[in-house]
Amino acid sequence: xxxxxxxxxxxxxxxxxxxxxxxxxxxxxxxxxxxxxxxxxxxxxxxxxxxxxxxxxxxxxxxxxxxxxxxxxxxxxxxxxxxxxxxxxxxxxxxxxxxxxxxxxxxxxxxxxxxxxxxxxxxxxxxxxxxxxxxxxxxxxxxxxxxxxxxxxxxxxxxxxxxxxxxxxxxxxxxxxxxxxxxxxxxxxxxxxxxxxxxxxxxxxxxxxxxxxxxxxxxxxxxxxxxxxxxxxxxxxxxxxxxxxxxxxxxxxxxxxxxxxxxxxxxxxxxxxxxxxxxxxxxxxxxxxxxxxxxxxxxxxxxxxxxxxxxxxxxxxxxxxxxxxxxxxxxxxxxxxxxxxxxxxxxxxxxxxxxxxxxxxxxxxxxxxxxxxxxxxxxxxxxxxxxxxxxxxxxxxxxxxxxxxxxxxxxxxxxxxxxxxxxxxxxxxxxxxxxxxxxxxxxxxxxxxxxxxxxxxxxxxxxxxxxxxxxxxxxxxxxxxxxxxxxxxxxxxxxxxxxxxxxxxxxxxxxxxxxxxxxxxxxxxxxxxxxxxxxxxxxxxxxxxxxxxxxxxxxxxxxxxxxxxxxxxxxxxxxxxxxxxxxxxxxxxxxxxxxxxxxxxxxxxxxxxxxxxxxxxxxxxxxxxxxxxxxxxxxxxxxxxxxxxxxxxxxxxxxxxxxxxxxxxxxxxxxxxxxxxxxxxxxxxxx
Numbered sequence: 001x002x003x004x005x006x007x008x009x010x011x012x013x014x015x016x017x018x019x020x021x022x023x024x025x026x027x028x029x030x031x032x033x034x035x036x037x038x039x040x041x042x043x044x045x046x047x048x049x050x051x052x053x054x055x056x057x058x059x060x061x062x063x064x065x066x067x068x069x070x071x072x073x074x075x076x077x078x079x080x081x082x083x084x085x086x087x088x089x090x091x092x093x094x095x096x097x098x099x100x101x102x103x104x105x106x107x108x109x110x111x112x113x114x115x116x117x118x119x120x121x122x123x124x125x126x127x128x129x130x131x132x133x134x135x136x137x138x139x140x141x142x143x144x145x146x147x148x149x150x151x152x153x154x155x156x157x158x159x160x161x162x163x164x165x166x167x168x169x170x171x172x173x174x175x176x177x178x179x180x181x182x183x184x185x186x187x188x189x190x191x192x193x194x195x196x197x198x199x200x201x202x203x204x205x206x207x208x209x210x211x212x213x214x215x216x217x218x219x220x221x222x223x224x225x226x227x228x229x230x231x232x233x234x235x236x237x238x239x240x241x242x243x244x245x246x247x248x249x250x251x252x253x254x255x256x257x258x259x260x261x262x263x264x265x266x267x268x269x270x271x272x273x274x275x276x277x278x279x280x281x282x283x284x285x286x287x288x289x290x291x292x293x294x295x296x297x298x299x300x301x302x303x304x305x306x307x308x309x310x311x312x313x314x315x316x317x318x319x320x321x322x323x324x325x326x327x328x329x330x331x332x333x334x335x336x337x338x339x340x341x342x343x344x345x346x347x348x349x350x351x352x353x354x355x356x357x358x359x360x361x362x363x364x365x366x367x368x369x370x371x372x373x374x375x376x377x378x379x380x381x382x383x384x385x386x387x388x389x390x391x392x393x394x395x396x397x398x399x400x401x402x403x404x405x406x407x408x409x410x411x412x413x414x415x416x417x418x419x420x421x422x423x424x425x426x427x428x429x430x431x432x433x434x435x436x437x438x439x440x441x442x443x444x445x446x447x448x449x450x451x452x453x454x455x456x457x458x459x460x461x462x463x464x465x466x467x468x469x470x471x472x473x474x475x476x477x478x479x480x481x482x483x484x485x486x487x488x489x490x491x492x493x494x495x496x497x498x499x500x501x502x503x504x505x506x507x508x509x510x511x512x513x514x515x516x517x518x519x520x521x522x523x524x525x526x527x528x529x530x531x532x533x534x535x536x537x538x539x540x541x542x543x544x545x546x547x548x549x550x551x552x553x554x555x556x557x558x559x560x561x562x563x564x565x566x567x568x569x570x571x572x573x574x575x576x577x578x579x580x581x582x583x584x585x586x587x588x589x590x591x592x593x594x595x596x597x598x599x600x601x602x603x604x605x606x607x608x609x610x611x612x613x614x615x616x617x618x619x620x621x622x623x624x625x626x627x628x629x630x631x632x633x634x635x636x637x638x639x640x641x642x643x644x645x646x647x648x649x650x651x652x653x654x655x656x657x658x659x660x661x662x663x664x665x666x667x668x669x670x671x672x673x674x675x676x677x678x679x680x681x682x683x684x685x686x687x
Contacts, residue, residue: 020626020652026314027183027282027647037303038385040463048419048431048468103586105606105686109573109618112600116625116661118643118675119601125680128664129177129215129642130226131673132159136211136234145656145669146191150202154238159184159207160672161644162630163268163364163580165276166215166224167344173217175224176233176344178276179644179674180265181208186315188649188670191656201320208263209238210278212344222639222678222685235347239263240321243340247355247410248441252452259335259353260323266382267364267475267580272375272397273405276342277354279362281382283336287311288318291327303459304361305383306333334456339365339379341409354409356441357391358458363474364580368541373397375408376541378485380473386459387467388417388476388487390435392542411441414454416467419548430549433534436465437544471530475580481587482610483539486551487532488578490594527597528555528562528576531589533609551609552617554578556598565607565615573619574598575605584634584686590620592629592643602629604643606686620686621677624648624663624670638684641677648672 108121118126133143133156140155141147158181167176184204195203214231215224239261250257266281284305293301293308301308307326318325323332337359343349357365363382370376373396379389393412398404415435437445438461439454446454446461454461472490479486531552537543553563554575564572579594589609593602603622608614623629623645630644648670649661661670679685 020650022185022187022652022654023628023647023650026185036385037305037383038459038463038469040469042463042466042469043418044385044469048421103584103588103608103687105588105608105613105616105618107606107618107620107686110603110620110622112574112598112619113622114601114625115622116649116663117665118624118645118663118677119603119622120677121620123680124677124685125223126675126677127223127225128666128673128675129224130157130211130213131664131666131671132157132161132207133671134226136213136236138230138234145189145667146194148190148195148203149199150206153203153206154236156236157211157213158209158236158238159189160646161211161674162266162646163278164631164633164642164644164674165268165270166633166635166642167270167274167276168636169214174227174231175215175217176231177213177215177224177674178210178342178344179213180210180268180278182265182281182646183263184208184315185647185650187655188659189656197316198320201315201317204315205239205261205317205321206236207238208261208265209236209241210262210265210276210342211236212342212347221682222635222676224640224676233344233347235344237262237342237351239317242350243353244350245335245338245353245355246407247357247455249355249359249452249455252456254331254334254456255355255452256331256335262336262340262351262353264336265340266362269364269366269377269477271341271367271405271409272369272399273402274343274345275406276344277365277367277377278340278342279364279379280336280338280340281361281363283333283361286313286315286317286324286336287333288313288316288325289327290318290325293326294330297330297333300457300460301333303457304333304337334359337361339377339409355455356410356412356414358389358414358438358454359456360386360389360458364476366475366477368478369397370542371538371540372542374412374542375405376478377409378476378478378487380476380487381459382472382474382490384472385469386473387462388470388473389458389462390415390417390541394441413440414438414458415544416462416465418466419468430547433468433546433548435544435546436467438462438465474578477581477583478541479583479587479589479609481583483535484609485534485536485541485546486581486589486609487534488581488591489530489532490577490579528553529578530554531578531581531591552578552607552615564617565609567613567615567617572615572617573605574600575617575619577602579628580631582632582634584684585636585638586687588686590632590634590641590686591617592632594628594630601625602627604629604632604641625661626650626654626670627661627663627672634685638686639678639682641685642674643677644672644674646672 137155162180162182164179212235214227216227243259264282268278289311323329338353339357342351360381363380375393377391393408419433421431474488476487533551536546555562557569576597577595580592582590591605601622607617627648628646633642648663651660654660
């Protein structure tokens with residue numbers, strides 16, 4: 001058997017911060033190195049940010065002065081920015097009753113580092129709950145990298161765990177852990193030359209998807225471990241599992257009522273009725289093209305980055321499953337890019353692909369209940385220049401009848417966001433916005449597009465209504481304490497290239513940034529990302545208007561362009577590339593990062609969103625070398641923080657035999673895994 005490394009890496013280095021070329025190629029088919037699929041010319045968020053400054057007459061020092069001063073220097077110099085954290089008088093941007101009374105973030109700060117381990121504050125402990133290859137379903141063999149098969153992997157914990165959720169069982173000492181398995185790295189999974197291409201492809205198909213695993217609490221502490229006594233709920237979902245396709249687009253021949261498999265799953269959400277939503281994200285990089293594809297699909301393919309000419313994907317799954325050859329099965333690409341719903345309490349239930357939530361590169365799908373009892377779902381399309389969406393159900397949530405809620409996500413209205421700068425003299429870096437209706441389950445609002453057209457080609461529909469292009473909108477979640485919505489805009493590495501530089505946007509200019517190896521100069525673009533804070537009218541998720549403010553401009557606190565909610569920048573941790581967000585019981589924001597540009601490992605950070613410490617970013621933990629921090633998740637009792645460590649040691653030169661990491665140090669090669677962190681004294685994490 002000939003050695004096989006997938007894929008061949010032509011360049012060595014960290015093109016995208018801490019990410020290796022290999023990560024970019026395997027995770028998203030190098031989307032940041034390609035032209036943006038969005039060529040609509042719609043207004044970009046950077047233009048909106050410029051308007052937020054210039055329309056209120058703040059730019060009085062001239063273009064050259066703005067470039068030198070930076071966004072953060074301007075924003076932090078405005079007294080009103082500090083006032084809002086104390087009074088709450090301005091559009092809901094203040095302290096909340098009870099906030100901070102039991103939720104002050106007093107944990108120690110983890111410094112930037114490159115250690116091959118999870119680094120946590122003093123007074124805390126940690127443990128791995130489950131790792132790649134551990135048994136999930138009954139009959140799963142013991143993990144052995146030299147004796148892997150597709151059948152074995154289909155019963156074992158999958159690779160590259162991402163979104164993680166814990167749902168309760170009747171026994172409060174036990175719960176179900178549900179997580180996504182986003183992608184595989186065959187370079188690190190297999191001994192060189194051990195398996196042939198078809199075996200590798202078959203194992204790869206089985207290593208994607210999702211897992212449902214029983215876990216149990218250790219004593220009364222915050223530690224959790226895999227429930228080795230077994231549970232009837234344990235389940236693996238793979239890239240070959242049967243799915244029912246439901247909602248208005250299911251009747252369209254491009255999609256149909258049955259699909260097989262889910263892959264590229266990134267973030268997700270949990271519904272009020274306890275099902276798990278998982279977003280299919282970078283699906284475009286999984287298809288081969290061996291000949292011609294139908295001309296009528298070319299526009300749609302191009303808009304989603306799906307190949308239209310002869311192409312071999314990194315994994316070449318078509319050698320074992322012909323549906324991954326778009327020349328053979330051209331409609332297969334339309335069966336991915338959806339939000340899937342899995343019932344963790346019923347392992348025999350067929351999972352669903354919910355077409356009413358639109359087809360895009362879903363980072364996730366997070367839910368909330370509107371003022372009148374309906375369900376709202378927030379959705380981010382994770383690519384440069386893409387949009388933020390929201391769905392609001394037609395029907396109301398019934399807390400007394402779980403099954404009555406199972407169809408709520410099939411009927412309602414799908415919206416896309418448009419942001420505008422605020423012309424008032426409030427002294428804040430803010431603006432207003434509208435949720436623009438694209439379609440209901442019965443009526444399209446886009447000329448020339450049917451309901452199915454809008455849901456299948458959601459990006460094209462959003463282009464037509466002038467939605468605002470964003471810098472990689474990832475996780476979007478509503479804070480259960482203050483009712484505001486927080487959106488992670490991870491970065492835009494092409495700021496200053498395709499996206500214009502303007503006088504209120506110094507983030508595209510070459511600037512000095514600090515690293516663990518000393519300062520260096522980089523043409524970075526918006527490489528560190530933002531956190532946007534949205535307040536919907538009346539704090540009601542069903543409303544179609546909102547107010548927004550820029551909460552964080554991430555990066556090195558010593559850099560002029562950074563901004564931390566108006567907080568003293570000498571007292572915050574550096575943070576780069578926010579990816580996912582979550583909240584503890586007090587409403588504090590927890591942020592995980594992916595692709596740190598500042599020279600250290602990624603991690604999880606905490607930050608109050610109100611009170612005198614609003615904007616005080618503190619690093620809570622760092623993840624092992626070469627990995628991405630996924631999650632974060634804080635348990636309902638606030639005693640445990642969960643982190644999913646994805647792609648540890650994924651560097652361009654690493655192989656199974658010569659790894660860059662061995663975390664979690666159970667084998668001489670790395671294994672993606674989910675860990676828990678808790679306080680040794682049993683108190684709440686973070687405080």
